[in-house]
Each structure stands twice: as structure tokens, then as C-alpha cells.
Amino acid sequence: MRCEELRGVLDDFLDGEVSAAARSEIAEHLEGCSECRREAEALRRLIAGAAALPRAIEPGADLWPAIAARITGDSAGRGWSPKAWRQLVLPLAAALALVVSGVVAVRSIGRDRQAAMPEGTGPVTAAAVGDPDVAVLSARYRQAREELRAVFAARRDRLSPATVKVVEENLAVIDRAVAQITTALATDPGNRELSRLLLATYENEVDLLRRAARLASEV
Amino acid sequence: MKKTLILVLVLVVAASAWAQESVDRRLAASKTGLVEIDNVAGSVTVAGWDSDEVWVTGTLGKGTERLEFSSAGDRTLIRVVLPRHAHDVDGSFLEVRVPKQSRLDIETVSADIEVDGVFGREDLQSVSGSIVVRGTPSELVAETVSGELGVDVGTDRVRLESVSGDIEVKRVTRELEAKTVSGGISARGESPASLNLETVSGRLRYEGGLANGARCEASTVSGEVELLLPKDVDAGFEISTFSGDIRSDFGVSVERSREHGHGREASFVRGSGSARVIVESFSGTVRIRGL
Numbered sequence A: 001m002r003c004e005e006l007r008g009v010l011d012d013f014l015d016g017e018v019s020a021a022a023r024s025e026i027a028e029h030l031e032g033c034s035e036c037r038r039e040a041e042a043l044r045r046l047i048a049g050a051a052a053l054p055r056a057i058e059p060g061a062d063l064w065p066a067i068a069a070r071i072t073g074d075s076a077g078r079g080w081s082p083k084a085w086r087q088l089v090l091p092l093a094a095a096l097a098l099v100v101s102g103v104v105a106v107r108s109i110g111r112d113r114q115a116a117m118p119e120g121t122g123p124v125t126a127a128a129v130g131d132p133d134v135a136v137l138s139a140r141y142r143q144a145r146e147e148l149r150a151v152f153a154a155r156r157d158r159l160s161p162a163t164v165k166v167v168e169e170n171l172a173v174i175d176r177a178v179a180q181i182t183t184a185l186a187t188d189p190g191n192r193e194l195s196r197l198l199l200a201t202y203e204n205e206v207d208l209l210r211r212a213a214r215l216a217s218e219v
Numbered sequence B: 001m002k003k004t005l006i007l008v009l010v011l012v013v014a015a016s017a018w019a020q021e022s023v024d025r026r027l028a029a030s031k032t033g034l035v036e037i038d039n040v041a042g043s044v045t046v047a048g049w050d051s052d053e054v055w056v057t058g059t060l061g062k063g064t065e066r067l068e069f070s071s072a073g074d075r076t077l078i079r080v081v082l083p084r085h086a087h088d089v090d091g092s093f094l095e096v097r098v099p100k101q102s103r104l105d106i107e108t109v110s111a112d113i114e115v116d117g118v119f120g121r122e123d124l125q126s127v128s129g130s131i132v133v134r135g136t137p138s139e140l141v142a143e144t145v146s147g148e149l150g151v152d153v154g155t156d157r158v159r160l161e162s163v164s165g166d167i168e169v170k171r172v173t174r175e176l177e178a179k180t181v182s183g184g185i186s187a188r189g190e191s192p193a194s195l196n197l198e199t200v201s202g203r204l205r206y207e208g209g210l211a212n213g214a215r216c217e218a219s220t221v222s223g224e225v226e227l228l229l230p231k232d233v234d235a236g237f238e239i240s241t242f243s244g245d246i247r248s249d250f251g252v253s254v255e256r257s258r259e260h261g262h263g264r265e266a267s268f269v270r271g272s273g274s275a276r277v278i279v280e281s282f283s284g285t286v287r288i289r290g291l
Helices: A003-014 A020-032 A034-051 A063-071 A082-108 A134-158 A161-187 A192-218 B002-019
Strands: B021-028 B034-039 B042-049 B053-060 B066-072 B075-081 B092-099 B103-108 B112-116 B122-125 B131-135 B139-143 B149-153 B157-161 B167-172 B175-179 B185-189 B194-198 B204-208 B215-220 B225-229 B235-241 B246-248 B264-270 B275-281 B286-290
Touching: A003 A020, A003 A034, A020 A034, A134 A161, A134 A192, A161 A192, A192 B275, B021 B066, B034 B042, B034 B092, B042 B103, B053 B066, B053 B075, B075 B092, B103 B112, B112 B122, B122 B131, B131 B139, B139 B149, B149 B157, B157 B167, B167 B175, B175 B185, B185 B194, B194 B204, B204 B215, B215 B225, B225 B275, B235 B246, B235 B286, B246 B264, B275 B286
Parallel strands: B034 B075, B034 B103, B042 B092, B042 B112, B103 B122, B112 B131, B122 B139, B131 B149, B139 B157, B149 B167, B157 B175, B167 B185, B175 B194, B185 B204, B194 B215, B204 B225, B215 B275, B225 B286, B235 B275, B246 B286
Antiparallel strands: B021 B053, B053 B092, B066 B075, B235 B264
């Protein structure tokens, strides 16, 4: 087994998802290849770290610098296999998902209205809950967005120009939407529908970037 | 001159045929196993059948290294392998028969995906290829970036996502979650229990009824939302938009400006208000029409 082949199946190996024969072949390779052994160890630590993430975490707070360092080549210029790369991106995506899951609760605020409204009632009364701290959540999304944009920028050359164009055009669509909603919020800061829409739009952007990063890691 | 042209044409066609490699291979497979298919360009067409075999036919494009086709335990792998740093590789066109209870995991880049008559869970992903699914998979998850998604399935749980590609669902059985950035979403259903449609700038359209207690949510920034519901629909409506219009055919004119701040809201109930319809828009027009 060659090094690059091994790195292609390393995450499956660490997850125990390879056949007994492949496991034996990989173990044999690792025994004789210090570079792949280091790779496996690093990946194992990363997976363990991702698994141990708390349920509420700011995206990439501790994880990102290490990931970014590796992306930018501080790992002695070693090439990363697609799967290893994906393994690096996924923890970040997982961290983002945790942020998003925290936001879901905020987005649902105001939707828990009376299930059955009397015929012809007036405007729905907002649920008796405090307003979400949209600014804090928006800042988290922006941070996550910047991190994922860095991932995308680092690997965009791996995607076809047509795909990059689609991603960029749609990021522009989202940016325009964010700008419009933000402007509207400035004139109507208490508008909770706008706040929810803003967070949903950020979520779309993060989701698009996450997908683009994943695609770039897989091709 | 004419004869020369014909001769050249024949040679070109023949050369093209020689460059392609035909595939016709079979392997025994688990009845309910996972079939994974990877193809970059061309197409992948999958159909379920009664045999306990996976059968691959088709052609590998010029420049393709090989077709990896293997089966181990519960998993069958079909992968079009390209040379490293491959350039100028033609698409491969695969037709695959799988045991009809199989689960599918298909990934392509620009290859189109078409699946029919497979009952296990289906995970389908393409970047720019279109995805068409028919039949009754136990669960369906499909994603594209710019490809179009067309779904006609009797599946309880369907989750679809695209960036710029349009999504069309011909029948929503129970739950549908569909999301795009700029692509449009169009769905029809009889009485689904859950609809969640979301876009940034695409157009959202749903036509059909709602189950008792159903929840229908549609969210857009600038796209238009159109819901065509039976005139006797039993649902409570909550519609809000910042700068778009709200138009309702139901004759319940309750639209009003927000009491505090900007925007418009409309809320009204038809029947006992069993189902809930929630629509949010920033600047897109919201239309509720009666069928």
C-alpha cells in the first residue's frame, strides 16, 4: 500500500470501518512508515478532540488555529489526502452545527404562538420571551463565515471554474440579502421576524460554504 | 468530396467507439446492502430488480483508468477511477441494476443521477449533474449545487438541498424539507404533515392540501412565495413580510401594517385552524391562493 492510498482510507481505518484484511495491511504500513504514523496520530487526536467538543461552543474557537496552520502548509508541506482533509473540515462543520443548533432555539422564538387562533384575530402577539441577542449570534456566524471562507479560498482551485462561479454568485446573493436585512433592522431593530430571517440567511451562507469546502476536499 | 467526408465521419465515430470501453459486469450482493457509486462525469442510472446481484453495464469514457467494482459483506462499491491529474477524460455512462431493497449512496460531479424502483434509503449528491428520483425509497436525501432536482416518490421523509438548481417535487407524502439559495422550489402534495421550504432568492411554490395538525413553513428573503391550498383548508395562517406584498384569495382580509415598526403581517384562521402555515419574507411577495 502506498502512502497516498493509506491516507485515503485513514479516517475509515480510525473509525474501524475497514475490512480485517485492509486493517492488517494498513497496520503493517504504519509500522514501517513514520510519516503516515504521525499523520494517523494527528488525525486520531483531532477526531478525539472533535468528539469531546462541548454541546455549546463558539465555532472553531480552539480548533481553527490548528486547522488553519495545517491548511496553510505548516505541516511541512505534506500533501493531505481528500479524506484527511475532509476529516479536518468536518470538526469545524460540527462546531458550526452546534452554533446553528443553538440558533434554532432563537429562530423559533415568536413562532410558538397560539395553536388555534380565533377567527379573524388581530396580529399575533409575540411570545412572552426575551428578545434574542441577535448581535452576538450574528457575530458568531460572521466568525464562522470567515473561517469557512478561508477553507474555501484555500481549496477553491480544486473545484471546476463553473462550480466556483456558482458558489461565488450565490454567496453574492446571500451577501446582498444580509445587507438588505441588516439595513432594514437598523430602521426597525425590534423586528423579530427580520432577526430570524437574518440568522436564517447567515445559516444559509455557512451551509453553502461548508458544502463548498467539503466538495473541494472530495474532488 | 462527399465520399471523403463520409469516410472521415466514419473514422471519427469509430475512433470514438474504440476510445470508450464497454462495461458488463455482475456481482452477488446482499438483498438489503449498501451500494456506493462514484462517477465524475456522464451519468448514473440505477434501477431496482428482484435479483440478488448488482449488474453494471454502460461505457467508460476515453481516458478513464478503470472501473472499480467490488463487493464485501454488506457493501458493493462501483467507482469510476480516473488517472491522477486527469485531463481530457470523457464521461462514463453507467446503468446499474441493484437488489430493490438496497440502500444507495451515489456521488457525482457533473454526471446526472437517475434512480427508479429502489426501496432502501437513498443519499444522492451531485455538483452540477441533475438528480431524478422515482419510486419509494424509505428515506431520500439529495443535494446538488447547480443541478436540478426532480423527485416523484412515495417516501415519508424527503430532504433536498441545492444552491442554484431548481427543485421540483411531484408528490409530498408526509415530510418535505427543501432548501436552496437561488434555485426555485416547487412541490405538490395531497396532505403532508410537514413542509419546510426555504430559499434566499428563489421562488417557492406549494400546491396541495395539508394533514390535520400539519406544519407548513416557508421562508424567503427576496423570492416570491405562492401557496395553493384547498378552499376548505383547515389551518391557521401567520404571514409576515418586511417590504413585500401579502395577497390572499381566501377573502379574509386581515392584512395590516405592523403595530410597531415596519412591515406587514397577516394572520387568519380557516376552519378550526388545525394545521399551521407560517410564511416569512423580507421583500418577496406572498400569495395564498385557493384551489
